[in-house]
Amino acid sequence: MPNPDLSKSEPGSTRSDRLGYSVAVGVLVIGGALARTPILNWISGPSIVITCVIVVGNLQDRRARQREEKTANPEKSS
Amino acid sequence: MSWAAHELESYVIRKHIKTKVSYLAILLGCLLPDLFTKLPVYGLHIGNVTYIKASFPAKYHRGWPGVGFTHSLLLPTVFALLILVFKRNRAWALGLFVGIWSHVLTDCFDSVGTMLFFPFTTQHYSTGMWAYASQAGRYGDAAAYYSSLGGVWDFLWLLIVLQGREVLTRKYFFEKIVPEDPAWAWLKRKFRMSDRAMLVTYRAFFFYGGSRIFAWFIWARLLNPLRGTQKLDLTWKGPHWVQAVSFPARSFGSFMQNTAIGMTGTVAMFAACWFLFVRRLWQRAT
Numbered sequence: 001m002p003n004p005d006l007s008k009s010e011p012g013s014t015r016s017d018r019l020g021y022s023v024a025v026g027v028l029v030i031g032g033a034l035a036r037t038p039i040l041n042w043i044s045g046p047s048i049v050i051t052c053v054i055v056v057g058n059l060q061d062r063r064a065r066q067r068e069e070k071t072a073n074p075e076k077s078s
Numbered sequence: 079m080s081w082a083a084h085e086l087e088s089y090v091i092r093k094h095i096k097t098k099v100s101y102l103a104i105l106l107g108c109l110l111p112d113l114f115t116k117l118p119v120y121g122l123h124i125g126n127v128t129y130i131k132a133s134f135p136a137k138y139h140r141g142w143p144g145v146g147f148t149h150s151l152l153l154p155t156v157f158a159l160l161i162l163v164f165k166r167n168r169a170w171a172l173g174l175f176v177g178i179w180s181h182v183l184t185d186c187f188d189s190v191g192t193m194l195f196f197p198f199t200t201q202h203y204s205t206g207m208w209a210y211a212s213q214a215g216r217y218g219d220a221a222a223y224y225s226s227l228g229g230v231w232d233f234l235w236l237l238i239v240l241q242g243r244e245v246l247t248r249k250y251f252f253e254k255i256v257p258e259d260p261a262w263a264w265l266k267r268k269f270r271m272s273d274r275a276m277l278v279t280y281r282a283f284f285f286y287g288g289s290r291i292f293a294w295f296i297w298a299r300l301l302n303p304l305r306g307t308q309k310l311d312l313t314w315k316g317p318h319w320v321q322a323v324s325f326p327a328r329s330f331g332s333f334m335q336n337t338a339i340g341m342t343g344t345v346a347m348f349a350a351c352w353f354l355f356v357r358r359l360w361q362r363a364t
Contacts, residue, residue, distance in 0.1 A: 046283055
């Protein structure tokens with residue numbers, strides 16, 4: 001399997017990933033303390049982390065792309 | 079029993095094994111002894127009715143008769159052998175072996191301990207660092223664990239992983255973890271996983287394990303309705319407000335005798351397995 005470029009990740013990926021991980025930790029810690037077992041188990045716990053990072057990451061990346069398009073083509077976007 | 083330690087130890091083990099080994103196999107090994115045995119320990123609650131609950135959870139979970147053999151040094155050998163026979167994959171055989179071993183050894187720290195040398199002896203080996211309290215139910219057990227040295231034990235594992243945090247980096251994952259295990263390439267192909275999805279799958283148990291410590295600690299110490307009586311007790315074999323289950327030897331002599339029998343039997347079994355067929359299987363595997 002070819003290795004991805006490790007020196008430079010996709011634009012915005014690190015920041016958007018960080019946000020995704022922060023959301024996951026927030027959900028697990030606060031939601032876990034309140035709901036306990038339905039969140040804090042071997043299936044839903046890791047699934048929450050994966051879902052948060054992928055969803056938040058992709059949303060952030062899409063926003064970043066839209067912002068880039070706007071700045072590149074200000075007439076088209078207006 | 080250890081709670082988050084089982085999720086976190088997989089990263090520490092992977093970092094310190096210098097030969098080719100599968101991280102996924104280590105993780106599976108760390109979870110395997112409890113994976114199919116934990117449900118009857120607390121029971122399945124539907125409404126006000128409890129199903130499939132063991133009458134003596136500690137005996138069922140760690141003892142004999144029960145499923146205590148899942149917490150012995152024998153089980154990893156069986157799984158590693160099955161992998162060598164059917165998949166011929168050294169990285170997975172070794173990963174499962176060390177993963178299960180680490181779970182079994184980590185569980186030696188509570189008051190019940192594990193039957194390390196089963197089936198040669200049913201002697202339990204325990205340091206008695208914190209009270210095994212599964213008989214108090216899931217939430218009673220959580221309150222006891224995170225009010226005792228068990229919680230400190232989990233924090234310690236979190237600190238150990240953070241101290242060697244390079245194991246969590248993107249570079250480490252794509253340069254060390256992925257090339258050593260064909261399962262990642264299969265996952266990528268089968269589920270069309272992006273690099274982000276692969277990396278978060280690898281890190282998921284770290285974030286889950288770490289967050290779980292704080293969530294349970296917050297519940298046990300701040301939200302638990304019984305926190306007034308279930309106080310923080312960081313003494314050995316604490317907390318003393320719960321009955322610590324243990325299976326000690328009848329006498330020191332009996333302990334030594336059981337240990338001698340168990341250790342000799344286990345070493346002889348490992349040696350016999352190695353010379354009779356494991357060595358050949360290992361050489362045949364890739």
